[in-house]
Amino acid sequence: MEIKTIIFIEILPFLAFVFATIIFYKQLCLKRAAPPLPPGPRGYPILGSLLEMLKNKPTFRWIEKLMQDMNTEIACIRLGNTHVIPVNSPELAREFLKKHDVDFASRPELMSARLTSTGVLMLVLTPMGDQWRKMRRVLVSEVLSPAMHE
Secondary structure (H helix, E strand, O other), X not given: OHHHHHHHXXXXXXXXXXXXXXXXXXXXXXXXXXXXXXXOOOXXXXXXXXXXXXXXXXXXXXXXXXXXXXXXXXXXEEEOOEEEOOEOOHHHHHHHHHHOHHHHHXXXXXXXXXXXXXXXXXXXXXXXXXXXXXHHHHHHHHHOOHHHHO
């Protein structure tokens, strides 16, 4: 009985070390897989640049000054867990809005949207897809049509 306990006590730290190494390795690989982001302010660990944004009003002037100080037309500002990418160049904005419109057209699925809508799909909160297109078609043809308001 004592031998099994001693073996268990000796193996337990080894297993903990192996488990911690696996977790560390996975975290390291996940950080490398992230796409490169444009330059931006460093920000705080959880809040990002949220405090700076609230301190410097109006926000759009703070962002513009930040981009001028960094001498860049595109930046990445972290607000909480969200990366906001302001663009100061018409050419870059055109590329975002025309070439990559599908990537930016959808809305994220938020827990707050589910709670406020109590499970009912609404056009404003539905992510872009087949259901969103159907709802938009019905809204335009039935609710917003001039014939319905006469």
